[in-house]
Amino acid sequence: MKKLNCSASLGKAGVSRRGLIGGAVAASASTIAAPAIAQANPPLKWRMPMFVPRTVDSVVVSANDLTRRVSEATDGKFQLQSFAVGEIVPGGPSVLDAAESGSVECAYTMSYYSVGKDPAYAFGSTLPFGFNTRGQAAWLFKGGGLELLNEFYNKRGTHSLPCGNSTAQMGGFFRREINSVDDLKGVKMRIPGLGGNVLAKLGVVPQQIAPGDIYPALERGTIDAAEWAGPHDDFKFGFHKVAKFYYAPGWWEPQATVMLFVNNSHWQELPRHYKAVLEAACTATYATHVAHCDTINSPGLRNIVAAGGQLRFFSQQIMNAAYDATFQLFEELKARSPEFARIYPIWKKFLDENELYFRVGEASYDNFVYSKRVRG
């Protein structure tokens, strides 16, 4: 799920008047907080722009869970105020930009919107053929990944706390069946980020289109294909009506981590127990965000198929070609970005060494029960 319909050059100057007024209020509240540590629960109000409109259930339900948890755990004293995309910040990379520059206290977003600035921003969100949802959580929370990424984010102005994961995304809607790599040549597809870079190597012509413009573009045939999110949110957009072949898996986004990025100085000034509340609330919301997606996507997929969508799987030939192109791209990114080059070998080592038990203990079970329940 990516939205890149806005200028990447947005900093403080791009914050609306409403945003600036809110900023002044919040800044004074957090300035009061530091000397007030003696007070058990000092009042604090932070603005939290989000990367999505309020209609994207898979994400907004979790943002609400997060703000509720923080408020309730501090008896209403520490408030995160969420803003949908466009309300105080346009969207795309500008959401994280605002937290990095300090024009807002924190941002609820995915850092891969900023891969144009540095491809290392992808690790905190997702990489093609990278971790699945549990692999990413293992690496971030217990495999040293989060500490490693925070070294990078800190230099850019924020401290990050994982607070959600939209899980494996789908491979998008195509107007025609795609059976071979040849069928991909010249296909105009709405797909941003590193996935677009990989598909470009296979002949696809990636397009950057805002979510609201995807449907008419597909309908008119301006584009031949588009990817957006998982089945629940995809169904709401109705893409299956104008491009009926719905592909799996979304190998360019096998999990989709959402983080709360807290501006460095606001993080440092936060009372210690508020840091603990925020960490617990974010990590709890990580768990319930995954649980939420795992509750809505099966019904969403059934809805799409019932409405005439045709489920397809990418052929082995396409999967193999995409896999090879992906790891070739990673080599190129290492040469381009010192931060990508620093993080990549550590990421790759964990990826290589940590899938064994998923395969032996989990997939062997999952595949068996899926085969039984499909037959049943």
Place this chain on the structure above:
Amino acid sequence: MKKLNCSASLGKAGVSRRGLIGGAVAASASTIAAPAIAQANPPLKWRMPMFVPRTVDSVVVSANDLTRRVSEATDGKFQLQSFAVGEIVPGGPSVLDAAESGSVECAYTMSYYSVGKDPAYAFGSTLPFGFNTRGQAAWLFKGGGLELLNEFYNKRGTHSLPCGNSTAQMGGFFRREINSVDDLKGVKMRIPGLGGNVLAKLGVVPQQIAPGDIYPALERGTIDAAEWAGPHDDFKFGFHKVAKFYYAPGWWEPQATVMLFVNNSHWQELPRHYKAVLEAACTATYATHVAHCDTINSPGLRNIVAAGGQLRFFSQQIMNAAYDATFQLFEELKARSPEFARIYPIWKKFLDENELYFRVGEASYDNFVYSKRVRG
């Protein structure tokens, strides 16, 4: 992972002198808490017996994460004091018994130790051929499962908060290879709970043996097989030295939910924001417990194989027979327990309807990358 080496009839009378003294202290602390709600963070100290010895890393690391989170988020005011199995409560069902009776404020355990009292206690922990780790989380947190289970637990004296999951367990160690259902006949296996009931239908003779006694029993040939946990903790016990065939998957425990059970009256008296802290800390620990297991089990499995353990998969014939015997057992349990009969159809409906996207969006990706990385 089950430990049933203690009397199931243990209530307050079974609490040691040290436990009773601690209980008196804690009771007075929590009695103070109720009138002190006006105070932002009233001091509170709860005793939390655990179901494992301190050596079981996969669980104890998470218990420590939980107690740390609660303490830090309340500026040290709300303390959960953990006790290893045997310190104030013997273990097995007595851990939950102590919270139900109110002889401790809360218990950190798995409710399936109490299936002897009512098989409905299994739903909050694990069922053979039931949910995998993500399925269980979806059902509990966002599918209505937790509310449903708390109706049951409340009647028995506690309010439950999921706070961990040890993920898919292994299928245990066997002294001889098991290729067919015939090979299972007469096998004396250490396996408690519903998994033991299913295997008994296939001819296995289930044995209840405390963890510390498993190794010598396998070595002497008193038993032919034993299951314990996942590879990390299994390796530490060294079972591969005396029963080298290590089987997957542990279909009787495809996930293993740990909960914090809070005695009803202590839950009701808890200040509202402490409830929120406890909920956030438990749910956060659910996420990091899974992440922890997903970090230690691949190295654990490699260690077992490097030390001479022989990895095997249950044959399709055995899996099919176990699957059929399991759902036959569930029908019998419905007839035996009104609570099992009430919860089962709701649980089964979610199970049947919610695996579709795991299969389409996740397993299709996972199986592809596993095949690539194994070859690579």
